[in-house]
Amino acid sequence: MTPQHIVDVLLSRGWTAEIVDKSQVNDLVEVDSAGLFKCVDGRLSDHPGMRGPKVLGGVYGIAATRQVMDLAGLGNIVDEVAQAGYVPSVHGDQHAHPAPMGCGFFKLWSLGELPGLEAPSYDSEQGQSQVLGAGGVYETLEGDHSESKVMINLVAGTTLEPKTDQRFVVDAWVTGVFDLDVPTYLTLAAETVERLNGPKVAQLIVG
Numbered sequence: 001m002t003p004q005h006i007v008d009v010l011l012s013r014g015w016t017a018e019i020v021d022k023s024q025v026n027d028l029v030e031v032d033s034a035g036l037f038k039c040v041d042g043r044l045s046d047h048p049g050m051r052g053p054k055v056l057g058g059v060y061g062i063a064a065t066r067q068v069m070d071l072a073g074l075g076n077i078v079d080e081v082a083q084a085g086y087v088p089s090v091h092g093d094q095h096a097h098p099a100p101m102g103c104g105f106f107k108l109w110s111l112g113e114l115p116g117l118e119a120p121s122y123d124s125e126q127g128q129s130q131v132l133g134a135g136g137v138y139e140t141l142e143g144d145h146s147e148s149k150v151m152i153n154l155v156a157g158t159t160l161e162p163k164t165d166q167r168f169v170v171d172a173w174v175t176g177v178f179d180l181d182v183p184t185y186l187t188l189a190a191e192t193v194e195r196l197n198g199p200k201v202a203q204l205i206v207g
């Protein structure tokens with residue numbers, strides 16, 4: 001999909017979307033090896049490693065896009081992400097019960113609320129335990145959602161760090177690293193934002 005094709009799809013879903021060059025995004029940073037391979041959720045974290053790729057639900061985004069539904073498969077994906085040089089993670093928040101249901105993407109997936117995608121065979125606490133057992137990280141996100149836009153970043157090896165002025169960060173270049181079907185992944189991203197009543201406002205970063 002070209003950036004313009006992605007814009008056109010978003011416009012057809014009732015979003016506003018524009019393409020911006022990376023030179024116009026002054027807080028775009030290179031990913032580093034201490035950064036979590038973490039959720040697109042814009043809230044601040046209790047973990048210091050924020051310069052890793054932002055993916056739907058962290059490692060859950062790979063599992064869901066590939067329709068890997070079981071714990072063993074999840075563990076394999078944690079290994080795969082670590083082998084690729086990233087720090088695999090999932091998250092919860094301070095409000096949800098159980099806490100790992102605080103990931104909006106996992107919650108929608110696990111409740112079978114994402115069109116065309118069956119729920120995984122495990123719950124949020126089993127998923128958290130599997131990720132930790134395979135050497136991954138669990139982070140707790142702070143406070144409430146207040147994202148004002150969705151950054152869809154196509155510049156390989158770069159990301160945006162969470163900040164108080166929240167935005168969803170979808171490092172879509174990750175689809176290339178993990179051979180994910182791009183339309184499937186981006187449709188899941190759009191559905192997730194829409195079902196969380198997030199902002200239907202996107203900026204695509206190219207460069």
Ligand code: ZN
Nearest residue numbers: 039041103104
């Ligand atoms: Zn999440």
